[in-house]
Amino acid sequence: MDEKVEETMTLDLDKKLNSVFAGRVVRKDLTKLIKEGANVPVYVLEYLLGMYCATDDEQSILEGVERVKKILSDNFVRPDEAEKIKSRIRELGQYSIIDKVTVALNPKIDTYEAEFSNLGLKGVPVPASYVKEFDKLLVGGIWCMIKLDYFYDEEVRNMSPFTVNNLKPIQMPNMDINEVFEGRRQFTKEEWIDVLIRSIGMEPTQLEERVKWHLLLRLVALVENNYNMCELGPRGTGKSHVYKEVSPNSILVSGGQSTVANLFYNMSTRKVGLVGLWDCVAFDEVAGIRFKDKDGIQIMKDYMASGSFARGKEEKAASASMVFVGNINQSVDTLIKTSHLFAPFPPEMANDTAFFDRMHYYLPGWEIPKMRPEYFTDKYGFIVDYIAEFFREMRKRSFADAIDRFFKLGNNLNQRDTVAVRKTVSGLVKLIYPNGEYTREDIEEILQYALEGRRRVKEQLKKIGGMEFYDVMFSYLDKETMAEEYVTVPEQGGGKLIPEGLGRPGHVYVVGHGNSGMIGVYKLENQVVSGTGKFDKSGVGSHREAKESLDTAFRFFTANSKSISNTISTKTKDYLMHISDLQGIGLTDELGVAELIGLCSGALEKPVQESLVVLGSMTVGGTISKVEEFANMLQVCVDAGAKRVLIPAISIVDLQTVPSDLLVKVQPIFYSDPIDAVYKALGVS
Template identity: 70%
Template sequence: MDDCKVITSNNDEINRKLRVNFDGKIVRKDLTKSIKEGANVPVYVLEFLLGQYCSSEDESIIEEGVNNVKRILADNYVRPDEAEKIKSLLRQRGSYTVIDRITVHLNIKKDTYEAEFSNLGIKDVPISEIYPSKFDRLLCGGIWCIVQLEYMYNEEEKNMSPIFIRKLTPIQMPHIDIGELKEGRKEFTKEEWMKILLRSIGMEADELNEREKWLLIARMLPLVENNFNLCELGPRSTGKSHLYKEISPNSILVSGGQTTVANLFYNMSRKTVGLVGLWDCVAFDEVAGINFKDKDGIQIMKDYMASGSFARGKEEKAASASMVFVGNINQSVDVLLKTSSLFDPFPNEMGTDTAFLDRMHCYIPGWEIPKFRPHHFTNS
């Protein structure tokens, strides 16, 4: 009982320090869980909205804020299967507000910026240059935004898009003030900061032993370290891919493992860099299914993992994205060590290639991480 009191008072102290040093930038994870179950948006989008509307200790304000967030998601989040319905409503009403992932590119021939909507499925929508200059991540892989759209069809200008952007508000951090973060960090001990890091990905540190805490923190290394190659193999239900898909807007999860050199590294026909140039971290789910349609795919990947650069066509390109490989081990570790190796789930051309394995900076033994149950998730 005494231990329980110490933990509770310690957690209260952490919560107090968080409110003092990071007011407006913290979110209650129990609210995230309650809304996430019915909303198909990434956790980081949900938490940004909760940070906007529920940044209070007053239960009535929190309840009103949660209802606001639910209403915003219900009315404005664009599901891909409802894209045509939303476009029709936009045409009928003349204006409509949507939540979608927006990417912006510069049309050099017209000297204008144009936006592309991921779920809504529309592109070449004119956008003021104020937004890409203010939120540069729009140009680097895109960010989630609340966008007020207007529809105005002009008979005389049929080549022009009838859809216009009246206002755009990013709903994920468009940039981070590292100086402010460092200042706030000084107020916390190492143990307290570890707790906060684990809570930020939804885990409750009090339910984990020291080894498990460090293994979960090791999963975050590719998000902060350039060109860091990490591998985690282990049983199911330990949250191996969740971190890279839901928690950070700067990482992407390649599901199924099927990809091309053009998609991952460089598209020579379009002269555009692939995923490694757009994201901080590229994670491959289910390593057993990694398959390049190009014969030289794995060789280019090895080259990139070793040096952070790769050659395509006549030039060499550099990028800083980290590589993460996650997969399931279906047998016990003892059996694996006797019959093959700990890289057994990889395809043959990778798992038995010592040059590929030498390029790994870290191997997380996933079998040491517990299968997550409801009590492992934080409500703080």
């Protein structure tokens, strides 16, 4: 797009925003300007800027900024200056401050009492009229401009000498949601998305369309009750910014130990934890999540599934969404080939399919660019506190049935998948079409995006849990035409562990059970050099069973080489073998048949068939064992890129356990004994 045209469109959007939402918007570069010098939440800052700088007149803006700076320097309480401010209130008798105020009723003296976050004061009497007018004071507290009086009465020793004379919230105490509904009609879909993205401080004209959707998805946890999502990606992409700065209704729990009492319910004080106090609880640095309580993860799973948890004799319900953000330290390609995309989670969670199955969306953080100055906006957006109240109000509504007017979900989606997709659709509709005015095309666009994020979760579950999560072919049907559309995940394409084309002689791929219990892919590389009949192994480490399996193959090879081919020499050659654990899950002992094939392939200088994987193990006498977890093994072969799979004939009976759409992806080749396996692997009839 032409830069001048883009600039004109931006100016038009600024003008439109200022006229439709007068006094509700602020120029975002002003926030950045003052934020760098004042450690005060963005939503407090923008409320003040909205009061004094909600205009597009440059001179008025400059005067407003100076006024806001003065208010902050004179009245904002810094924790390290608390004693100085208390002294000033005492000496002057009355003084105005900016602080976060929480109010609780003291029933012993029938008085509301305030606690000041930065000033460190407790038990300060508050007139009941303020509590009735601003009920958020009672639930979590709000930032306010407070005029405090000081009067010390020797007669009344139990009362605080400080009293609240005047209290004015500098957060939105309430809002009219219809104002948003009416205002939304003045904007196109594209304009409204740009407004939302500018409201969180980003510049949409610098971002790709797909990145804009990812930024919107970060906000779904703020508008949707009990929404579970995770975002893993590189450092510096702003993963935690939304939850820390943009909303006064969300809390960011930095990595480290947490307790059930802090998060859910404290049995001794009988108070609900963070999930009952906040709309969204975000965990930063997932790799560091630890629970002191043994049942912590179990309670978290229970809560993520049902929105309730049992503590003591009763069950408690809460509506907080759960967000997990963390860093991926390897490239995504490497992670997909060697492990799964949930690998950065701590060990007690990393292989827990039940925990990850409760995730409604996996946001691909690697698709969001690292933050640079040009990605931050200097245009107009909603005052953060206004948008936070809009988000909170939308939590009372639901658009989970928006899909049903036009579409039907495919049969690969189970109940949890369906709930996940509906929640994502509902959340995005609340953000983009809050007044419920949308078309078939609008819902289809959101539905495709919702299905992709849940399928990303399911693809990883399939890697961790095998056949239990086989149904990943997500689709939706158009109710009018009954045409079925399938939704794919971008990172699943290409990059297979087993490359196409012929490999080198002596190279063989094998799939087996690693010592971790998971099924893995291994590569055996055999080389034949002049020597005296030695067999050297590398890559085996101290894995005794793997060594024995390889030695079994070599003993069978030396005893039966002439039955395979007269040209094989076992006395004048040395055989060198290296094994690679391609997925890092620990070695397997199911290597006998594959290594025999590798030795023969190297000795005959004939490569095995293209994209072939070997299954099965053998004894030194040549007895072939049945393949355990046959369907799961075949699934791993397909995921790794195999086109042909060499299978013991004894496992034919297990073919019925394999879904038909998995069977059509590979060519099964059955062998009856080790020598038959060699012939078939090398394509010799």
